[in-house]
Amino acid sequence: MPALRAAPAWRATEWFNTEAPLTLDALRGRVVMICAFQMLCPGCVSHGIPQAQRVAELFRPDDVQVIGLHTVFEHHEAMAPQALRAFLHEYKVAFPVGVDAPEGDGIPQTMRAYGMQGTPTTILIDREGRLRRQAFGRMSDLQLGAEIMALVAETQNQAMTTAADEPATEGVCTPEGCR
Amino acid sequence: MPALRAAPAWRATEWFNTEAPLTLDALRGRVVMICAFQMLCPGCVSHGIPQAQRVAELFRPDDVQVIGLHTVFEHHEAMAPQALRAFLHEYKVAFPVGVDAPEGDGIPQTMRAYGMQGTPTTILIDREGRLRRQAFGRMSDLQLGAEIMALVAETQNQAMTTAADEPATEGVCTPEGCR
Amino acid sequence: MPALRAAPAWRATEWFNTEAPLTLDALRGRVVMICAFQMLCPGCVSHGIPQAQRVAELFRPDDVQVIGLHTVFEHHEAMAPQALRAFLHEYKVAFPVGVDAPEGDGIPQTMRAYGMQGTPTTILIDREGRLRRQAFGRMSDLQLGAEIMALVAETQNQAMTTAADEPATEGVCTPEGCR
Amino acid sequence: MPALRAAPAWRATEWFNTEAPLTLDALRGRVVMICAFQMLCPGCVSHGIPQAQRVAELFRPDDVQVIGLHTVFEHHEAMAPQALRAFLHEYKVAFPVGVDAPEGDGIPQTMRAYGMQGTPTTILIDREGRLRRQAFGRMSDLQLGAEIMALVAETQNQAMTTAADEPATEGVCTPEGCR
Numbered sequence: 036m037p038a039l040r041a042a043p044a045w046r047a048t049e050w051f052n053t054e055a056p057l058t059l060d061a062l063r064g065r066v067v068m069i070c071a072f073q074m075l076c077p078g079c080v081s082h083g084i085p086q087a088q089r090v091a092e093l094f095r096p097d098d099v100q101v102i103g104l105h106t107v108f109e110h111h112e113a114m115a116p117q118a119l120r121a122f123l124h125e126y127k128v129a130f131p132v133g134v135d136a137p138e139g140d141g142i143p144q145t146m147r148a149y150g151m152q153g154t155p156t157t158i159l160i161d162r163e164g165r166l167r168r169q170a171f172g173r174m175s176d177l178q179l180g181a182e183i184m185a186l187v188a189e190t191q192n193q194a195m196t197t198a199a200d201e202p203a204t205e206g207v208c209t210p211e212g213c214r
Numbered sequence: 215m216p217a218l219r220a221a222p223a224w225r226a227t228e229w230f231n232t233e234a235p236l237t238l239d240a241l242r243g244r245v246v247m248i249c250a251f252q253m254l255c256p257g258c259v260s261h262g263i264p265q266a267q268r269v270a271e272l273f274r275p276d277d278v279q280v281i282g283l284h285t286v287f288e289h290h291e292a293m294a295p296q297a298l299r300a301f302l303h304e305y306k307v308a309f310p311v312g313v314d315a316p317e318g319d320g321i322p323q324t325m326r327a328y329g330m331q332g333t334p335t336t337i338l339i340d341r342e343g344r345l346r347r348q349a350f351g352r353m354s355d356l357q358l359g360a361e362i363m364a365l366v367a368e369t370q371n372q373a374m375t376t377a378a379d380e381p382a383t384e385g386v387c388t389p390e391g392c393r
Numbered sequence: 394m395p396a397l398r399a400a401p402a403w404r405a406t407e408w409f410n411t412e413a414p415l416t417l418d419a420l421r422g423r424v425v426m427i428c429a430f431q432m433l434c435p436g437c438v439s440h441g442i443p444q445a446q447r448v449a450e451l452f453r454p455d456d457v458q459v460i461g462l463h464t465v466f467e468h469h470e471a472m473a474p475q476a477l478r479a480f481l482h483e484y485k486v487a488f489p490v491g492v493d494a495p496e497g498d499g500i501p502q503t504m505r506a507y508g509m510q511g512t513p514t515t516i517l518i519d520r521e522g523r524l525r526r527q528a529f530g531r532m533s534d535l536q537l538g539a540e541i542m543a544l545v546a547e548t549q550n551q552a553m554t555t556a557a558d559e560p561a562t563e564g565v566c567t568p569e570g571c572r
Numbered sequence: 573m574p575a576l577r578a579a580p581a582w583r584a585t586e587w588f589n590t591e592a593p594l595t596l597d598a599l600r601g602r603v604v605m606i607c608a609f610q611m612l613c614p615g616c617v618s619h620g621i622p623q624a625q626r627v628a629e630l631f632r633p634d635d636v637q638v639i640g641l642h643t644v645f646e647h648h649e650a651m652a653p654q655a656l657r658a659f660l661h662e663y664k665v666a667f668p669v670g671v672d673a674p675e676g677d678g679i680p681q682t683m684r685a686y687g688m689q690g691t692p693t694t695i696l697i698d699r700e701g702r703l704r705r706q707a708f709g710r711m712s713d714l715q716l717g718a719e720i721m722a723l724v725a726e727t728q729n730q731a732m733t734t735a736a737d738e739p740a741t742e743g744v745c746t747p748e749g750c751r
Contacts, residue, residue: 075297075304080259089714110304113297118254121289125254125392177626180717187718188725213304268535356447359538360545367546433655433662438617468658476612476650483612483647483750571662 042158042166043148045069045104047133049116051123057131059164062100066186069158071104071135071146074114074122076154077213078206082173083155084128089176090183091130098187103132106146106154108210111137142210153209157202161186172204221337221345222327224248224283226312228295230302236310238343241279245365248337250283250314250325253293253301255333256392257385261352262334263307268355269362270309277366282311285325285333287389290316321389332388336381340365351383400516400524401506403427403462405491407474409481415489417522420458424544427516429462429493429504432472432480434512435571436564440531441513442486447534448541449488456545461490464504464512466568469495500568511567515560519544530562579695579703580685582606582641584670586653588660594668596701599637603723606695608641608672608683611651611659613691614750615743619710620692621665626713627720628667635724640669643683643691645747648674679747690746694739698723709741 042059050056059067070087072079084103091101107114116134123132135143149158152171159168159182168182207214221238229235238246249266251258263282270280286293295313302311314322328337331350338347338361347361386393400417408414417425428445430437442461449459465472474492481490493501507516510529517526517540526540565572579596587593596604607624609616621640628638644651653671660669672680686695689708696705696719705719744751 075300077305086714089712093712093714093718110297110300113300118289118292118297121254121292125289125387126256175626175630176713177623177630177717180714181630181721181724184718184721185725188722208304265535268533272533272535272539354447354451355534356444356451356538359535360451360542363539363542364546366539367543433658435663468655468662471655471658476647476655479612479647479650483745484614566662 039161039165039167041164042067042160043145045133045145046136046148047104047145048136049134051120051132052129053131057100057102057133059160062160063164064162065097066094066099066162066183067158067160068099068101068183069104069156069160070101071106071149071151071154071156071158073105073107073109073154073208074119075110076206076208078173078204078208079155080126081206083157084126086157086174086176086179087130088128090179093180094183094187099183101130103128103130104135104145105132106135106143106151106156107137108142108146108153109208111140153207155207159183159186161189170202172202172207174202218340218344218346220343221246221339222324224312224324225315225327226283226324227315228313230299230311231308232310236279236281236312238339241339242343243341244276245273245278245341245362246337246339247278247280247362248283248335248339249280250285250328250330250333250335250337252284252286252288252333252387253298254289255385255387257352257383257387258334259305260385262336263305265336265353265355265358266309267307269358272359273362273366278362280309282307282309283314283324284311285314285322285330285335286316287321287325287332288387290319332386334386338362338365340368349381351381351386353381397519397523397525399522400425400518401503403491403503404494404506405462405503406494407492409478409490410487411489415458415460415491417518420518421522422520423455424452424457424520424541425516425518426457426459426541427462427514427518428459429464429507429509429512429514429516431463431465431467431512431566432477433468434564434566436531436562436566437513438484439564441515442484444515444532444534444537445488446486448537451538452541452545457541459488461486461488462493462503463490464493464501464509464514465495466500466504466511467566469498511565513565517541517544519547528560530560530565532560576698576702576704578701579604579697580682582670582682583673583685584641584682585673586671588657588669589666590668594637594639594670596697599697600701601699602634603631603636603699603720604695604697605636605638605720606641606693606697607638608643608686608688608691608693608695610642610644610646610691610745611656612647613743613745615710615741615745616692617663618743620694621663623694623711623713623716624667625665627716630717631720631724636720638667640665640667641672641682642669643672643680643688643693644674645679645683645690646745648677690744692744696720696723698726707739709739709744711739 135145314324493503672682
């Protein structure tokens with residue numbers, strides 16, 4: 036098996052629902068799930084965010100840290116941090132959410148570093164800080180629960196293979212538009 | 215039966231998805247359904263707007279005109295017309311949408327004139343321009359279909375009574391907050 | 394407009410949820426909705442029967458009579474009246490249900506008289522006993538509510554045209570098999 | 573931690589979807605999920621069986637064996653093996669299903685041996701043949717996926733603790749009746 040790649044650090048200009056900015060290094064030892072979303076992306080609102088909320092409720096925080104990342108790549112003025120604050124309040128999102136560092140009106144920096152195709156994107160990082168899964172679109176709860184637990188169950192340095200169907204992509208947004 | 219009340223005129227400062235502003239007078243002869251919503255209201259996004267889209271697709275435009283009304287009573291800066299434009303684009307809302315005339319940071323003018331409790335609110339106006347139904351929260355498709363058709367079927371000056379269960383109110387927003 | 398056809402009489406060998414057998418003649422003056430189903434038809438269990446239950450709850454019995462018709466055309470031994478009785482109990486079906494008169498192991502008599510393609514089939518009969526709608530598969534609640542109300546609203550001898558999309562047919566059963 | 577209990581052997585009088593009867597001993601080395609159901613139990617049809625189908629599709633057969641168990645404790649005549657055969661065909665159930673050995677008209681033998689409360693019941697057995705989870709009612713896909721993967725990931729003799737919310741119980745059936 037090839038060596039696993041360390042997950043890139045994220046770059047956020049602002050954080051909500053946390054007293055201090057979160058860093059990947061400080062989360063070493065936990066599984067990290069990143070829910071990359073845009074507040075005006077239909078597939079994020081109907082699927083990605085509610086699923087991340089379910090993950091945050093089911094797993095113990097010591098095992099799994101859920102993080103939202105607002106990766107705005109379109110309609111920048113409509114999705115400014117102030118609008119995001121209202122969105123998080125109305126949708127009762129309680130997990131920490133960072134604002135991906137913008138790069139003008141284009142793809143923001145963390146989105147680019149990970150090579151994400153669009154939103155929603157689900158990213159799983161293992162206890163050692165290695166990137167283990169990156170999925171654009173909708174994953175089923177059954178598969179996501181299984182993949183997270185596979186990482187939770189790892190106590191050593193080895194990787195497991197998991198069933199990996201392609202997620203569905205209705206309602207997603209890419210830089211070319213939303214489907 | 216008491217005399218039916220004429221529906222108040224709406225006051226909109228801006229329109230989307232229509233070449234010219236719509237007026238109640240000009241729609242005389244058609245049944246009008248108003249979907250009053252806020253773009254950051256969870257119950258509007260998950261229920262009210264998709265239902266209005268289904269109504270707009272099912273009935274003939276000559277019989278039923280669906281109109282969205284953006285009745286912003288909170289988070290005014292996050293829901294400005296420019297953000298609404300992005301929202302309508304991403305959610306593929308094709309029916310005409312008016313921006314309810316703001317009244318400072320409080321209840322906008324049409325919302326106040328109708329005495330709406332919050333969003334989503336569904337309003338039905340008959341072919342004669344009379345207010346026939348105002349429901350805060352979620353109506354079932356079965357009931358809404360029946361109530362609209364009851365008005366479509368009226369050709370004269372008389373009113374029909376329709377079964378009128380109370381709609382459900384999960385996910386709605388009122389000036390006191392969203393549920 | 395061509396003359397409307399009188400709905401064929403149904404032929405049932407047994408009834409549940411009613412003290413006496415129901416006849417079309419005795420229901421003259423009401424709109425009748427027939428939900429033709431089989432207890433082992435997936436599309437009937439997930440869609441047709443729950444929808445008929447919603448109709449039975451929404452409309453007034455004086456306006457709309459909902460009737461189930463068990464049109465068994467396959468697996469006859471698994472769907473005998475005694476099994477149907479258990480099914481109706483467990484699924485809490487409260488409206489009257491008749492057992493379509495069998496014709497050996499083939500298409501039962503009422504199903505044949507109406508020329509039904511399979512199950513679920515929704516049939517609407519107007520206050521004058523005329524067949525106004527016959528739909529194989531899934532109708533949306535919005536459309537069904539509208540079509541029923543169109544018939545409820547008729548007080549005289551004339552017919553109205555209603556929007557009539559083709560219903561969806563996932564999970565339905567035909568004599569050639571279930572989809 | 574107390575010693576884990578060996579899962580009781582199941583007793584089936586008949587099998588579908590398998591050439592030979594399945595035994596717990598022969599499945600040693602795999603995780604086994606038992607979906608105990610009744611064909612006329614609403615919560616089994618709407619939730620338990622579709623969920624078991626998703627599990628059977630997601631995991632590799634070498635890792636997880638899904639088994640249906642028809643634990644009939646009511647309406648025995650309506651749910652005889654011949655009716656079950658028709659049910660499995662119409663609902664396209666492809667995993668092996670055993671008929672729990674009846675005990676007159678009461679609780680069948682495997683159901684009694686496990687002390688199941690009703691249907692649906694989900695049972696997880698680890699690679700060593702030990703009973704690890706027994707849940708009456710509805711488990712979420714997220715939790716079930718996680719719990720199964722926790723067992724799949726075990727390669728040695730130790731047990732892991734998993735998050736264990738109580739499952740929901742709408743639509744379930746117990747010997748006292750269906751909810």
